[in-house]
Amino acid sequence: MQLGLIGLGRMGRIVADRVMAVGHDVVAYDVSDEAVADAADAGVTPAESIADLTEQLGEEKRIWLMVPAGDPVDATLEELDPHLTEDDVVVDGGNSYYERSVERAEACTAAYLDCGTSGGPAGAELGFSLMIGGPAWAYDELVPVFDAVATGPDGHDHMGAAGSGHYVKMVHNGVEYAMMQAYGEGFELLHEGRYDLDMESIARTWVNGAVIRSWLLELCEEAFREEGNDLGTVADHIAGGSTGTWTVQESLEQEVPVPLIYQALAERFDSRNEGRFSRRLANRLRYGFGRHEVKRTE
Numbered sequence: 001m002q003l004g005l006i007g008l009g010r011m012g013r014i015v016a017d018r019v020m021a022v023g024h025d026v027v028a029y030d031v032s033d034e035a036v037a038d039a040a041d042a043g044v045t046p047a048e049s050i051a052d053l054t055e056q057l058g059e060e061k062r063i064w065l066m067v068p069a070g071d072p073v074d075a076t077l078e079e080l081d082p083h084l085t086e087d088d089v090v091v092d093g094g095n096s097y098y099e100r101s102v103e104r105a106e107a108c109t110a111a112y113l114d115c116g117t118s119g120g121p122a123g124a125e126l127g128f129s130l131m132i133g134g135p136a137w138a139y140d141e142l143v144p145v146f147d148a149v150a151t152g153p154d155g156h157d158h159m160g161a162a163g164s165g166h167y168v169k170m171v172h173n174g175v176e177y178a179m180m181q182a183y184g185e186g187f188e189l190l191h192e193g194r195y196d197l198d199m200e201s202i203a204r205t206w207v208n209g210a211v212i213r214s215w216l217l218e219l220c221e222e223a224f225r226e227e228g229n230d231l232g233t234v235a236d237h238i239a240g241g242s243t244g245t246w247t248v249q250e251s252l253e254q255e256v257p258v259p260l261i262y263q264a265l266a267e268r269f270d271s272r273n274e275g276r277f278s279r280r281l282a283n284r285l286r287y288g289f290g291r292h293e294v295k296r297t298e
Helices: 010-021 033-041 050-056 071-083 098-107 120-126 136-149 164-192 199-207 215-227 242-254 259-270 277-290
Strands: 002-006 025-029 062-065 089-092 111-118 129-133 156-160
Touching: 002 010, 002 050, 010 025, 010 033, 010 120, 010 136, 025 033, 025 050, 050 071, 062 071, 062 136, 071 089, 071 098, 089 136, 098 111, 098 164, 111 136, 111 164, 120 277, 129 136, 129 164, 136 156, 156 164, 164 199, 164 215, 164 242, 164 259, 164 277, 199 215, 215 277, 242 259, 259 277
Parallel strands: 002 025, 002 062, 062 089, 089 111, 129 156
Antiparallel strands: 111 129
16 A cells, blocks of 8 residues: 655654555655655655645545644645545544544545544554544555554554544543553652652562553653652653643533543643642653653753
8 A cells, every 4th residue: 555644753754664664655745854854764755745745646545644733734734635536535643632623524625534643652663552533434445554553453443433533532641641640649659658669669560460550550660760769850840731621621511520530630730830749750651651851850
């Protein structure tokens, strides 16, 4: 299969590499000439523009967008749309708000798939978890690509109608907030509690067989190993918050209580005001799974 790819940042480059690794061809464009040149060295067919990318693709174009959510998605679609037909498929692999995905699907000439993507830069080795909404026929067309980008056939599925992929990813991120908060609070109690404890040792022990084992817990172990028992200079400042905010807003509209997610979101916002160990760990965990910048105290 030939895939067009727009966006060669960290995540986009992973998509390109994993798709090529199983024998598919990738034609790619990015606003950064350096990113395009680097990808070309790895086997990507470079495109000089979005128009050039579409010209290099076949009659039925399969195009993956991996650009920042918001205005960049709209700008890319506006430039791309004149070159599309109803037989083409466009995948939005960013963290877009699901209502905007519904609007984009209605406006796009091609079949539009909203693809919630989880796994962060670690997906370069393991593959992503993909939650995909939109026309079923378009999903079926892209299954070979989804198999390559995800952890395998079990790492992706069709969620439903337009917007459902990004909707599921939104709730996923709300759950992620709550899990990070729970780990942070537990390790804070251990750190400040009755015994002189080794946080890395505890995390490692829990990872191996405990009921609460998870990848986030493995990242706790990594954080304590690399930053030290007291997390060194990691600041009490947790960035992000949009997907958690959307999750809480949706819970209010649906009258479904999500107290743990709400409290985790509140703690994230409050972290901009004062210092807590639990939020410092959450700050470092965001680096572990997403390679987000670690705010530090010095």
